[in-house]
Amino acid sequence: MNLFLKFFFILPIAFCIFQFGAKSAPNVLFIAVDDLNDWVGFMGGYSGQVKTPNLDRLAKMGTAFTNAHTASPVCCPSRVAVLSGQLPTTSGIYSNRHWWKPNVPELVTIPAHFRNNGYKTVGAGKIFHHTEGNNPPESWDDFQALEFHDDTFARTRRDQYPFIPDQDAPKGFPFSGIELYSNEVDWAGLDKPESDFDDARAAQYGIDFLNSHRGSPFFLACGFFRPHMPWYFPKKYLDLYPLDEIEVPADLPEDLDDVPEAGKQLAMKKHVDLKKVRDAGKWATAIQHYLASISFMDAQLGQLLETLEKSPHAADTVIVLWSDHGWHLGEKQHWHKRTLWEETTRVPLIVVSPHLGESNQVCAQPTSLLDLFPTLIELCGLPVVADQAMDGVSLVPWLLYPAKHRTRNAVTVHELQHMSVRSNQYRYIRYIDGSEELYDLWGDPNEWDNLIGDPSFEPIRKDLSAELPTQFAPSAKSYTQFEFDPRPYTWTDKKTGAVVSGSR
Incomplete structure (x- = not known):
């Protein structure tokens, strides 16, 4: 009887995959968002009202995975995990101080795998971690230059931003009125055209590509920076969130009393910023700007989706949207990411497949962002990556049966x-x-x-x-142990002299 039931469960999946494979290879629109926690309409993480009409619309177009979690609570290792399908414990990429390519040069990433299999791969914004040295040209046929128009003055390290000109902080900085731990940590609604913001530029790149591309299947990646700090956006978005309607997170002063010392240390790493914000009476103001950043990003997403829907690609494009990790705004006495609690690990994840599954589905099973690579391989009929272990599983069964019980849970690794x-x-x-x-x-x-x-x-x-x-894979070498030349895109190990190239 068990074998009989298994056959009738597997048969619909096999049929759907066969039908999908019978069509030409589907396109992929791959959307990454930075520091977006579960304060999204369809996830219900914010106790007040957050305005994310386009994220909510996208969720209704396919399957929203409402119990999805990051593999790492830090930008670089999280993104390498998504793009390689490997936990940090497998790849050795545990930190923002790690360039992945010179440390694991044989690692095949999602865009590289699609390019190796006949796709035109293009992208804009933050996909890999945004510093130079993390986005090898070999992965892409074209990628929009990262120029950081929003906060050029904060990008001063020449080893990480070699093409960004030195620029003094603008008059009136910090606009928040509080000096926090870096020039990147600030907030303000700015009086400049929406099209001048980096997220609008990334969306416009995707819009232009969708309007012009014909022919080969494509993998289009669009990475939005907001709501990563600084929370800069056109000031009209503040009007969506009157200050007197902002709800601050529930606060328990003794929250950390039953947390072990290691957890307390993670919580306290940026507590000084939380204290400054609270002492200045600007906790609600900061949250207002985080929410406005989300709505600004959501508006750029909406323009991208509208263009896709009007294009000839609409009927045959898989859409994936994910956030690299979340963000604390005072919960657990913390003001940042880099923890293992819900505010950091739980993230939006949406998969829309035009030929598989129903629309307006919700999967509440524990899901990992590590699952994206094997999912895209199966949806697009690509071969598996030879000799590369993956720590995730394909989500295709949950696109067909969202309530299907999942025996694997979501693992997150921070530091070693x-x-x-x-x-x-x-x-x-x-x-x-x-x-x-x-x-x-x-x-x-x-x-x-x-x-x-x-x-x-x-x-x-x-x-x-x-x-x-x-x-546990040994921790990768720090970027300080390499000499990076951005023009030929090579890394030279300062100790051994070994050279790794990331050029096309």
């Missing part, structure tokens, strides 16, 4: 051995020193009550801890 597992109901955290946390998200959505030590939850702790990685 801080790790988290998120299931349907629980989150388990283990830090490098062996200390632990366990939360019941159904009864405790704020993760205020650490259940470690409660014997009734020991079986759950044991089961979830068994899903953590047990093998």
Whole structure:
């Protein structure tokens, strides 16, 4: 009987994939968003009202994975994980200080795999981590130059931004009125044309491509910077969020009392900024600007989607949207990312496949951004990447049956051995020193009550801890150990003299 049921479950999947494969290879619109947590309409993470009509519309076009989680709570390792299908513990890319290409030169990424299989690959904005040295030209037929019109003055390191001219901070900086930990950390609604902002430029690149491209299947990547700091956007978006309607996160002063020391250290890393914001009476103002940044990004997304829908590509383009990780705005006494709690790990993930699954579906099963690479391989009929282990699984079964039970949970790795597992109901955290946390998200959505030590939850702790990685790739070399030449796009190991090229 079990075999009989299995056959009738697998048969529809096989039929749909066959039907999909019978068509010409589908295009891909691959949309990345930076630092967007679950404060999105369809996810309901914000206690007030957030205006994201285009994200919500996109979610209704396909399947919204509402329990999706990042593989790492930091930009570079998160993006390498998505684009390679590998956890940091597999690739060794744990930090923003790691250039992936000279450390794992054999690693095949999503755009490279599509390009190797006949796709025209183009992109704009932040896909890999945005510093020079992270986006090898070999992955792309064309990629819009990253020029940072929004905050040129904050891009002063020549080893990371060799083509960005030196520029003094503008008059009136910081616009927030608070000096925080870097020039990048600021907020303001600005009085300049919307088309001058970097996210509008990235969207326009995608719009121009969709309007002009004909012929070969394409992989178009569009990466939005907002709501990553600085929260700069056209000031009209502030009108969407009157200050007296802003809701600040629920605050529990003793929140960290049952958190082990390693967790407290992560929470406190940027607590000084949270204290400055609160002491200045600008907590609600900061949240207002985060929300306005989201709505500004959402508007750029809307223009891109509208162009696709009016183009000849609409009927045969897979759309994927994801955020690299979330952001704390005071929850757990924290003001940043780089933690293993819900505010950092839970992210929007939407998959729209025109020939597979229904529209307006919601999958609440625990899902990892690591699943995107194998999903796109299956949806587009590409061969698997030879000799490259992947830590995710294809989401095709959940596009067809969103309620299908998933036995694998979502793993997040921070730095070398801080790790988290998120299931349907629980989150388990283990830090490098062996200390632990366990939360019941159904009864405790704020993760205020650490259940470690409660014997009734020991079986759950044991089961979830068994899903953590047990093998750890050595940490990659820091970018300071390489000499990077951006024009031929080569990295030279300062110690060995070995040269790695990322050119086409």
